[in-house]
Amino acid sequence: MAASIIRTMFLRCQAAVRSNALTLQTVRKLETSLVCRSFTCQSVLWNDKCVEAPELKKLVDNLTYKFSEARELLTDARESQDTVYFSEDLEDAQKAVEETLTEYRQLLDKLTDQQRQEIISTIGLRMEELKAQQRAIEDHLKDHH
Known part of the structure; x- marks a missing residue:
């Protein structure tokens, strides 16, 4: 479930970039913040512990x-x-x-x-x-x- 949410968000960001609604830098920031999240298999738990x-x-x-x-x-x-x-x-x-x-x-x-x-x-x-x-x-x- 979490993977599909991330994928959907990422695809929306890509589409927004194509329509010039977001800059590429914004998408990269979103990608970075998404990469910093971790999941457990039993339930979707967000781990905000990440320092860039x-x-x-x-x-x-x-x-x-x-x-x-x-x-x-x-x-x-x-x-x-x-x-x-x-x-x-x-x-x-x-x-x-x-x-x-x-x-x-x-x-x-x-x-x-x-x-x-x-x-x-x-x-x-x-x-x-x-x-x-x-x-x-x-x-x-x-x-x-």
């Missing part, structure tokens, strides 16, 4: 930047251990790590299953690295206090 490629790239670039910042702050905290600056450096690092991981989880929630798997394989290990570095600093604190 340009937006996804922007979000991933932003996450990569935040990852770099958080990693830098973790390095600063590690290097300032046993100094008066450590507490503030650690607080800044923990905040940056938490913000980065939260944004990462929010991004994953917006994606289709396929997009999610691609993002996890692309930057998932970086996020795990942040968690591991943060744990290492916290474990070091526990061992020495």
